[in-house]
Each structure stands twice: as C-alpha cells, then as structure tokens.
Amino acid sequence: MEMAEATGEAPKRTRSGRPQRREGSKNLGVPYIVRNIPTYDILGEENLERIERVADRILAEVGIEFRDDPVALDHWRRAGAKIEGLRVSFEPGMLKEIVRSAPAQFTQHARNPARSVEIGGRNVVFSPAYGSPFVMDLDKGRRYGTIEDFRNLVKLAQSSPWLHHSGGTICEPCDVPVNKRHLDMVYSHIKYSDRAFMGSITSEERAEDSIEMARILFGADFVDGNCVILGNVNVNSPLVWDGTMTKSLRAYARANQAAVIVPFILGGAMGPVTNAGAIAQSYAETLAGCALTQLERKGAPVIFGNFLSSMSLRSGSPTFGTPEPAIGSMVIGQLARRLGLPLRCAGNFSNSKRPDAQAMQEGVMSMLSAVHCGANFVLHSAGFADGLLAMSYEKFMMDMDFCGALHSYLAGVVVDDNTLAMDAFLEVGPGSHFLGCGHTMRNYQTAFWDSALSDNEPFEKWVEQGETDMALRANRSWKKALAEYEAPPLDAAIDEALNDYVATRKNGMADAWY
Amino acid sequence: MEMAEATGEAPKRTRSGRPQRREGSKNLGVPYIVRNIPTYDILGEENLERIERVADRILAEVGIEFRDDPVALDHWRRAGAKIEGLRVSFEPGMLKEIVRSAPAQFTQHARNPARSVEIGGRNVVFSPAYGSPFVMDLDKGRRYGTIEDFRNLVKLAQSSPWLHHSGGTICEPCDVPVNKRHLDMVYSHIKYSDRAFMGSITSEERAEDSIEMARILFGADFVDGNCVILGNVNVNSPLVWDGTMTKSLRAYARANQAAVIVPFILGGAMGPVTNAGAIAQSYAETLAGCALTQLERKGAPVIFGNFLSSMSLRSGSPTFGTPEPAIGSMVIGQLARRLGLPLRCAGNFSNSKRPDAQAMQEGVMSMLSAVHCGANFVLHSAGFADGLLAMSYEKFMMDMDFCGALHSYLAGVVVDDNTLAMDAFLEVGPGSHFLGCGHTMRNYQTAFWDSALSDNEPFEKWVEQGETDMALRANRSWKKALAEYEAPPLDAAIDEALNDYVATRKNGMADAWY
Secondary structure, three states: OOOOOOOOOOOOOOOOOOOOOOOOOOOOOOOOEEEEEEEEEOOOOOHHHHHHHHHHHHHHHEEEEEEHHHHHHHHHHHHEEEEEOOOOEEEOOOHHHHHOOOEEEEOOOOOOOOEEEEEEOOOOEEOOOOOEEEEEEEEOOEEOHHHHHHHHHHHHHHHOOOOOOOOOOOOOOOOOOOOHHHHHHHHHHHHHHHEEEEEOOHHHHHHHHHHHHHHHHOOOOHHHHEEEEEEEEOOOOOEEEHHHHHHHHHHHHOOOOOOEEEEEEEEEEEEOOOOOHHHHHHHHHHHHHHHHHHHOOOOEEEEEOOOOOOOOOOOEEEEEEHHHHHHHHHHHHHHHHHHHHEEEEEOOOOOOOOOOOHHHHHHHHHHHHHOOOOOEEOOOOOOHHHHHHHHHHHHHHHHHHHHHHHHHHHOOOOOOOOHHOOOHHHHHHHOOOOOHHHHHHHHHHHOOOOOOOOOOOOOOHHOOOOOOHHHHHHHHHHHHHHHHOOOOOHHHHHHHHHHHHHHHHOOOOOOOOO | OOOOOOOOOOOOOOOOOOOOOOOOOOOOOOEEEEEOOOOOOOOOOOHHHHHHHHHHHHHHOOOOEEEEOOOHHHHHHOOOEEEOOOEEEEEOOOHHHHHHHHHEEEOOOOHHHHHOOEEEEEEEEOOOOOOOOOOOOOOOOEEOOOOHHHHHHHHHHOOOOOOOOOOOOOOOOOOOOOOOOOHHHHHHHHHOOOOOEOOOOOOHHHHHOOOOOOOOHOHOOOHHHOOOOOEEEEOOOOOEOOOOHHHHHHHHHOOEEEEEEEEEEEEOEOOOOOHHHHHHHHHHHHOOOOOOHHHHHOOOOEEEEEEEEEOOOOOOOOEEEOHHHHHHHHHHHHHHHOOOOEEEEOOOOOOOOOOOOHHHHHHHHHHHHHHHHHOOEEEOHHHHHHHHEEEEHHHHHHHHHHHHHHHHHOOOOOOHHHHHHHHHHHHHHOOOOOOOOOHHHHHHHHHOOOOOOOOOOOOOOHHHHOOOOHHHHHHHHHHHHHHHOOOOOOHHHHHHHHHHHHHHHHHHOOOOOO
C-alpha cells in the first residue's frame, strides 16, 4: 500500500468533473482533493519495523484494558486474544490480520451527491475542527459555544469552497442539554450543509440516534450498504479503551458506518516523552480499535487516526503545532499505509488565544504535516484555537483560506508541453517580459492561488485601505459570509421527519447538563 | 548526488560537539544543522529529465545575453560557446560539464571558528533576510533603514542561537551614501557578529572592497585558500546577465570566494506563468552563472540559488509565501542535487505589512519548503516582510524563534532503544501516566521544542498576563535582546586596520546617493 510517486502529470479530474482550481463563483470547489504529490516518507524499512515490533510487544506484553464493555471482551475472546480481567493481550500479527478485511478506501456519501467524498488512497478531505466548548471572535471575545454558534460555523463551512466536509461537534452547543445536543448537531449539519458529516459518540444511544437520523435522510437500506456518517472515537491513552467509546465504535461498525479511531497522546503524560515510543503506542492503540470494528462487522469502513501532541515541560501545559508532532506525523502516515487503512492525522492546531502570528505559525506547520503525511481525512482543518478549547471565528476563515492554498500545493508541479512553456521562451527571448505572451494569456487564469484574506497590495495602497491585518479581514469575511449564506435545498418531507424524530427523542428525556 | 534517506538514528554531533537542542543559555546554538530527515522529492526521473531537456533547449536555441562584460564573453568563447553579439548559446551538456569542478560542499569560515558553517550535503544554514530598503516595527511603523537599524539587526541575529550566519544587506542603510555603505555593512558584520557573513555585489569594486576587508580579518593567504565571504548575485531574468553582476560574480570566484547565483523569477512577468517552465528557466540561468564562476577560477565554491515567486493576476503585484513557489522549490532541490551543487532556495517570505497571521502563514509555508527541498543556505530565514521591501523587527524575532523550531523538526524521528521506550510501557502500564516514570525523567529536558515567543498558558493565565499576542511579545523581545547584547571580542589591531581601510576608501570617493 505504498502511495505511488507523484506522476507530475495533470491531476485527474474528480468524479464531478470539476477542475482543481477555483473559477468564478466561490462555491465551485472540488468535492475533495486528489493529491498529485507523493507523501513525505522520512523513515526507512528497518526503522518502521522496529516501531512495529515495539507496538507488537506493547500489545503482547502489556496489553490494553477494555472497560465496561463485555461485548468487546467477548469479541476478543472469540478472536483468540488472551484475557485477564479487563486486560486483553494480543499475539504479534493477530490484529494486522484482523484489519485486512477493512477497506483501503471508501465513499462517504453526502446528501448532495456532488459533495460525496472518497476517503483513502490519494484523496484528501478537509473537515472543520471538532470539540471545542468555547467559541471566540474579535468582537465578543471567548465564551461558551451555543447552538447558534454551531449553526453559524456549519454555515460558514458550507459557504467555503475549500472544505469538503461539514465535520461533527464543530463547537459544543453548551446551551442545549448534554443528552440532547447530538440531535440538534446532526440536524444542523443536515439542514445547513449539503456535505458529508459526523455523528455523536458520547454514548451508544447517541451514536445510534445519529445513525438513525442518517437513515431518515438516506433511507435505511442505503445506509446499510454505504457509509453516510462518521463517528470519531478516542482511546483513553495510555492503553485503555473505555466502554463508552467501544460501544459507540461498535454502533457505527454494526451499521456499516466508519469509526475514526484516535488516541490523543500528550507526550510525557499519556505516552512516552520521546516520539518513537509515542508513535508505537499510538499505533498499538489505534490498531486494536480498528480491529474491534472488524470483529463487530467484518468489512465495515474504519479510519486509522492519530493525534500526537507535546507538552511544555516547564508548565505541564499541552502545546500544539510544535515540530515534534509535525515530523512524527510523517511516520504515522507510513505505518498506516503499511496497514492499508485510510488515515486521519494532524490538522491546523494552535494554542494561541488570538488569530495572530502564533495561530498561523503553529497552524501551518501542523496542517502541512497533515498533507505531507498523507492524511486522507483531516479533522481540525479549520478553526482550532486555544489548544482546542475554543473555536475561533477568525481563525476558521483564515484556515479555510489556507485550505484553498493547499488545493494548489497538492496539485504539485505539472510537467507537460504546456507547462514547460518552450513556445514562450521562443516567443519572448532574453530581456523582455512574459506578461502578454501567448502562453501567459492561455494560462494565467488558473496559474496562481489567489487568497481572499491575504493583503498583496503595495504598502501605500494598504495604508489607504485602512492598514488592516489578517485578523480584521477575517472578522469582516465571516460576517459577510453569514449575511450572504443561503441554505442548500432540503426535501420538505425529510426535514419534517427529522424534526419529528428530534422532537420525539427529546420528549423522552429529562435534561441532563453534564 | 541524491541525498541519502534519513537514518532515523540519533543525529551526529557537529564538529563543535554541541548538541542539537537548546540547553540553559540562549547562546548555545549549533553552528549549523545536520539534517536527519530526507529531502522531499516530488518528481520522478522522467519528469526531471524533461525539465532538464527544456533548459538545454533554452540554453541552445534561445541563449542568454551577457551585457557589459567582455571578459565574460571571452570566457564563453574560450569554453566553446556560440556567441552572436551579446547572445551566448550553449550545446546541451556543456554547462553541466563545466560545473563539475565546483565543490559539492565547502566550509565558510567565521572569525569565531566554532561558528564556521558547512555549506552543502546534509547541512542547513539559516541566514537573515537580505536587501530591504525599509525597516518597520510596532512603535515607529515603516521608514527607510539606517546604519543604526543595520547594526541593531546584526546584533539581534548574533543574539539568537537559531541563526547560523550574519547575512549581508540585512537592511539597506539608506543614510549612508550608496557607494560607501558596503564598507559600513561589512564592518558591522565583522564588528557586531562573530558568524560568517556576505559582502557587496553592487559593483566589482565594492565586491573587491568586501573581499579585501575579509583579507584584513582572516589574512590574505588564508582567504586565497578558504571561503570566508559570500556574494549573492542576481540574474536579470529572463535570460540576461548584467555586467555589474557578472563582474562581481567573477570577483568572488577569482578570490576563491563563493558566489550565490540567484534568478528572481516572478511567474508571468520574468518567466512563464507555469511552474515547470519557470523552473526550467531558473535552472538554465543559474547553471550559466555557476559555470561562469568555474571559468573564472576552476574549483571556486559556488551556490546554486533560486527564488521562485508568483503574481496576483488581478493586480500584477508580486505575491510571496504562496503554494506554487513552495512546491516548485522541491523540484529545484532535486535538480540542484543532480548537479552536485550546494543549494540556496526559498526562505521565510511574506507580503504582509504586519507581524500578523498572514506574515506567519506565508512565512511558514515558504520556510518549510526551504528545509524540505534540501536548501543548504537559506537566505531570508528571518525578517522578510512587505514583499522584501521592509525588514520587520518583530517578524525577525518570530522567524528566528521558528528557526529554533526547525532545529527540532530537522532532527526527525530518532528510532533507538531509548526513544522506543519499551521500559516505560512495562513500568507504567494501562491507565496510568508517564509524568514521573524513569524514561520521562531521563528524557524530558531535551524532549520538546520550547518556543520563547509562543503563549502556552491556560486562557485565564494568559488574560492575567495581559492578553498579549505574538507580535507584542516579539516587540518586547527585540528590545530586551538589544539591551542585553554584548559584542563578541574582536582583536584591536584588526579592528583598527578595518577602520583605517574604511576611512581611506571613503576619503577617496565623493558621496553618491543613487
């Protein structure tokens, strides 16, 4: 499953036939990126095998605890794992064999078929940040997220041509009871976006509600045979899988929907302080989760996930967008491809409390690691601030703009007669310019990425225009995008059925606030 | 000359014996980085050959003009090139054969031997931005650079452990006459830094002055046998070499000093609007310049340089830190390694007028391309703002901090028994934490990059501390660094001799202001 070297040929058109670059209307994005550059592989065979062998030893000699989920333990028992109490250990090679039934690539269908995404292979899907309890913007500062913020962020994502996915818990809608908010979140994704989305994982029941709403949208038969919703489940690192997570994981797999399996390892706390060890641990934990999906339903789609992080060793605070997780991601990518599984890895991470230089210094380093390591599904592509505690409206806009730049970056360097431009050299010759030559006229419209948020004016014009910084331009742009937002059409009967489902489910529960 | 795959072993100590990571005192940087990750090669053999063949055709069928330098034309005539007027054309393969005499790697000596740098191979040298007429900071905004600014910036560079080189025209000292400022610039580098530096190229005489001052510092015999100064010469793209540049280039080569050969191609203006063609052109122009150094003095060190850029096709403004030049740099790196020449490519470019999110979004994308493409000498590693029109004090500090992060990034993922941490897994087990375990205690001090400018505090503490953004922290840090700066000791006799040389040369000239 090594990814082929880039062809250097013109990127293939995606199924929709849309070209890779922006044209005219802002909404003409591609449904996902087909990368035309190779992955950045930094380790050789011998070192990859050393990491895999340590993962094998962790799985065999230490094992993983599976808490509060007897069904998971039954699965492992039947599969031949060794079980002592809650501790499950695995013979070397056993889990790799089990995950062979998972698909290397699958389609996640969107309600607008032109927006469906391919996850795996050379495909790259950008999805918003996930899970922040707070939101922030330049006007009102930081505060708890609400369902209105949630809807706003879904609308902003939908308005951008540079994301491919509506995401999941785009922020926590803290004004809705904890046990009901999944219903409002899934409904909002369906109502305000026509892209693919994610459901809840905070309990098995909420996972099943999410999938049930997807059945209302797509039809139960279709859902049984096709992936239409993702659930992002976390390992409780080190080496513990909690029942809440494994039950949700199994709910998605049982419905033939894709779980994303993600350890969150803060080096020095939930894993070793050295990268190679943290990678081995992450690999072991993820592999066990991926295998469990296959024991629940053989052939169910699953995504091999990763979230390496680092720690300020002076204060103990987690740090984000730092160099060690960025370079470690390259190795995770190599290991995931050796397993033949689609990869989720890295994203646009930052610890900054402002949409400032730190936000983008950390964000770009970490986002580039996602595309270099070959991540197929990039959760946290936009908005991640304050160490994932807050979703920043301004950073959301800046990050989506950067996702646009990555469309051009991932198109690579195309080598063909047109791009080599020999005719232009013969026409222009030494000491002249290419501004009006035939080759330029034929190619300029698609030549260069054109950022909507970067200032490229001469200094004097920038002064005339008010000496803005990028944060202020981003602030204006989200307000404009919200004002101009138009909801994608949704079949009225489906909308009604979804509202009925939400109302009925909510009626059956008392509010729970924690 | 392909660069070997990363070993994944612990990085070798550099000659000085200093470790790769910061320890205690801020001044204990390494003299340069020995990369432990491979280069990021994005094109295969066939496409590289196609680009080389177009470069061959440009050189043979269009040719390059060499203006105002009869000696250069004589060199080409003797070497067997075809000459018509000023137009020189070259048989395929001829220039490649000529550059075979240039070293693949060489030492540039610093006056402090512990600061000497190795240029070529797996070595990476970070040098400040070069050539801005303006400077800017948060207090005083943008204004013309002065010799005081020049000295300040040299001092700030010297104070950082994360640069390796003092650079050249760190800003234009516009308060000094144009025909005299090279003397003050070279003197300032020698006086206020003990690192390697660059000399003038704005005329043959100024190049020779720069080299003569290096002879005073190092001794004439040493200089004849060793590289102690670099000169950065630009092609007048497309396909023109001006005499001012070739005469300076020859002055450096004649003295056995290294010229850096750099076309500045703004795609769509000085070259084709498509990357592959711009790369072929850049390759042809640089190759001709590198070959000319060898005709002047066989075996002289030379650096294969590159500066791809893009253009806003709405306004015609140049753009910087955009995706097309970033990904194009990977190809330039591959081509330079096929020639066996040390590479200068990319840097921390931005068009922003503020030390804001745009500055670092563009800067990080482009700086990462420099380290990924295998650049050995990274000019413009720090301070580049406003499309190189201004040197930003705050961005200078932020960029140097990011250079620090790149030390950790380029160390890669080390795979050995210690980093794999099997002992830690056996000690900690599932559900516990690694904070106090033996492995963490042995490794935490060198585990993670620790930025001096990033905020990693919890939100509440960040509020308490004044809600700073990175720009403000950078503003404070350059003031602190200047206040704490201490000049490295310089032999009094050498200092006097340099001052005498400068005074004598200045006395012999009338002020020229353009």
